[in-house]
Amino acid sequence: MKKIFNNSISLFIIAVILMIIIPLPAFFLDMMFIINIALSVVILITTMYIKEALEFSVFPSLLLITTLFRLSLNISSTRLILSNEGNAGAVIATFGNFVLQGNAVIGFIVFIIIVLVQFIVITKGAERIAEVTARFTLDAMPGKQMAIDADLSSGLISEEQARLRRSNIQREADFYGAMDGATKFVKGDSIMSIVITAINFIGGVIIGMVQGGSTFSEVLQTFSIATVGDGLVSQVPALLISTATSMIVTRAASESSLNVDLTKQFRSQPMSLIISGIVLVIMGMIPGFPKLQVFTLAFILIFLGYKLYRSNEIYEMKNNEAEEKENEPAPTEDEYFRNIDNIYELIQIDPVEMEVGYSLIPLVDESSGGSFIDRVVMFRRQFATEMGMVVPSVRLRDNGYLNPNEYIIKLKGEEVAKGEILVDYYLALDPGNLTGEVDGIETIEPAYGIPSKWIAKDKKELAEIYGYTVIDPLSVLVTHLSEVIRVHSHELLSRQDINQLVDNLKKTNEPLVEEVVPSIVSYGNLQKILGNLLREGIPIKDMETILETISDYGNSVKDTEVLTEYIRQALKRTITHKWSEGGQIKVITLSTDVEKLIINSINKNDKANYLSIDPELMQKLVGQLIEEINKIKNDINIPIIMTSPFVRGYFRKLLDQFYPKAVVLSFNEIDNSVQIQALGNISI
Known part of the structure; x- marks a missing residue:
């Protein structure tokens, strides 16, 4: 058919x-x-x-x-x-x-x-x-x-x-x-x-x-x-x-459409209807004209014209009032804050805020041709697809107290990063295999701390020939902002985000959501669990697996840290895909003595477990870890430490104080299809 x-x-x-x-x-x-x-x-x-x-x-x-x-x-x-x-x-x-x-x-x-x-x-x-x-x-x-x-x-x-x-x-x-x-x-x-x-x-x-x-x-x-x-x-x-x-x-x-156009354009000219009606009245006075038909049509035209004229007049009056309100001189600062409701604006905090010097305004201002907002939107979409979290809007401000080429990134009102950009230059990064040198202003790339140079535009092609990675100023700014957001994403995950994630899952698996939230885990504890995952770079887009794991263990386990470990093991395929390369994962392992030391140093209180190690011994462990990392830094970009499941969480907290960039994984979080290659070992 x-x-x-x-x-x-x-x-x-x-x-x-x-x-x-x-x-x-x-x-x-x-x-x-x-x-x-x-x-x-x-x-x-x-x-x-x-x-x-x-x-x-x-x-x-x-x-x-x-x-x-x-x-x-x-x-x-x-x-x-x-x-x-x-x-x-x-x-x-x-x-x-x-x-x-x-x-x-x-x-x-x-x-x-x-x-x-x-x-x-x-x-x-x-x-x-x-x-x-x-x-x-x-x-x-x-x-x-x-x-x-x-x-x-x-x-x-x-x-x-x-x-x-x-x-x-x-x-x-x-x-x-x-x-x-x-x-x-x-x-x-x-x-x-x-x-x-x-x-x-x-x-x-x-x-x-x-x-x-x-x-x-x-x-x-x-x-x-x-x-x-x-x-x-x-x-x-x-x-x-x-x-x-x-x-x-x-x-x-x-x-x-024709109907809409005709109606709109005739409505905008009511005087033409009124004048036409008056002309018909004059014609009706000519002897021999059918007065009933002429005067009836004239009355209709004049009446419609008058009604349209009045409605247009009222519309223009409202527009004029709105324009007058817009053009009214702004109240002084003292007058504005006499209203106590306006004072609440002073204590509002934006999740992500960027302040720039006046030289950087053309980069971020859309009216000046800047595409910063579009680039942020692209990053937001990419981050949501990759990590399962929606990045909040970025508030832009110009700050006259900053150096012209300087910018500051703030999270919840506090500065977390800053940098300088030369708008009329390109940033040339040294990947380590250069075939020549290009003259430029020595600097450090703000997002990853890589030695680099600001070079003039006419040297861009030469720098690329020599093997430099050349980046435009806007990309430097967006990259730094995106990296700051990645590192601090767990801080930006709000209770409102949790509600939206749960509501989104409810569209496809309502029974699971009703079973788990909030009967097994509250919204607050779910926020802590997802924040723990984001803090270590684990995507939270598989909400179904996360809630199913909470459903399996949540009735007997109330500690959010322990629940996080169970969830990480359930997400082993995601973790393996993120940190493995070419079917293998290169790691540094802990010796049996180190793991026993950590287990014996775990203390408990009424609320949670914590690690208590002698400071001198702790310093020795960290020193040996940094030494092992320096040995293999040419083979891997991000050091990965492999531990047993029970030790992983405590050792991670220990490293946060000394080497936060390191990744700590347990053997239960690695898929069996991947080969583990130990490049170093930490022992006492």
Whole structure:
């Protein structure tokens, strides 16, 4: 059934061609005439409701199909009129009798007027508009393409948006070019209607008098009704289609559908209605004019104009009041803070805030062409996909107390990082395998602490040839901000974020959420658990596995630290994928003596367990760890320490004070498919 529907247009066109050849019964022909009229009305109404021509881009092809359909019906009706003594169905007879009203001359005159109106007025105008529009559209294509390229290069639009705009320009040119040719169908249809009507009438008279033996008056009465009826049945849909053609090629300056545009634009000019009503009143005073009709219409126009004038006046008054409020001088600081409610604004804290010196404003200000906000949005989307957490909005401020090239990153109102950027330079990072040196200003890359140089723009290509990694100033700023957010993501995870994560999971697994939250774990404890995972760089996007693990152990285990360890083991595939490379993971291990020392140093209190090791011994452990890390720093970027499951959490807390960048994993958190390669060992 679906295949038949998809090929229905092809089948319809074949059926139309067959109708030209195969004789049709009167009943079936009546049905086809009704379908033709209905289809024409649908097309006309559609052209009124579209906002732009490309919304009805199939119109040129549809114009050909409907024209062919009408001509096939004309041929079929001509066959019936000439072969059946003028009887070609109820539709043709009804149209003929209704228009003729017993007078063949009047019927022919009405028919000819309709054809001429369509041919000379509507079709001719549509043809001219389509021709001019097609020419102007083609001439404007290069300028539009250049505008798209300029917007793309300046970052105002994306590559996908640019591709869509280019496609629309090409489609628009193709459409108006097709419309220029398609209007010829309407013109030819009008000419053929006159020819077919003449053939029907002359042929009918000849057949009626020669073969039927009827008198001239009888033949004239019979075939005039059929001829005029047939002409009108074809010309009424043709007139509708011709009007639709004109409608669609005149939609150049429309912002909405025709109904909305007309209503909006007439409503904006109420005085034109009032003046028109006054003119009608003056005309009604002329002797002989029908005063009832004239004065009634004049009253309606004046009344509508007055109502629209009053509504526009009220609207303008409200706009003026709003503008006056906007233009009112701002209250002084003392006046503003007299209202106690305004003081609460002073204690509001933004989760993430960045303050910049005045030289960096062009980098972050959208009105100055900066794309900082777009880059932050891209990072937010990437971080959500990777870690399962949505980064809050970043508040930007300019700070006159900072150095011009300096910026500060704050979390919850407190400074956590700062840096300096030279806007007119590039940052060249040394990856360690340079083939040459480039002169520049020595500095340290702010996000990762890599030795680097600020180099002039004209040295960018030379630096890349020598092997430097060259970064533009905006990328340096965004990279530093994104790295700060990654490191402190557990601090940014709010209770509101937890509610949204739970609500999001509820859409796909409502029974699990209702079972676990808050009956087994409260929102506060869930926030602590997810914060523990984020603190060590573990994604929390698999909320289903996290809550299932809490459901399995949460009734017997209330310590959030222990629950976090169980969840980490459940997320072993995620952890393995994050820290392994090439099917193996390179680690530093702890000796049995060190693990026993840590286990024996665990103390308990009423609230939680904590580690208590002799400071001298602790210093020795950390020193040996740093020594092992320095040995293998050329083989791995981030040191990974492997421990037993019970020791992992305590050793991680120990390292946080001395080497927070290290990753501590347990054997139960590594998938069996990955090979563990020990590059060092820590022992006492």
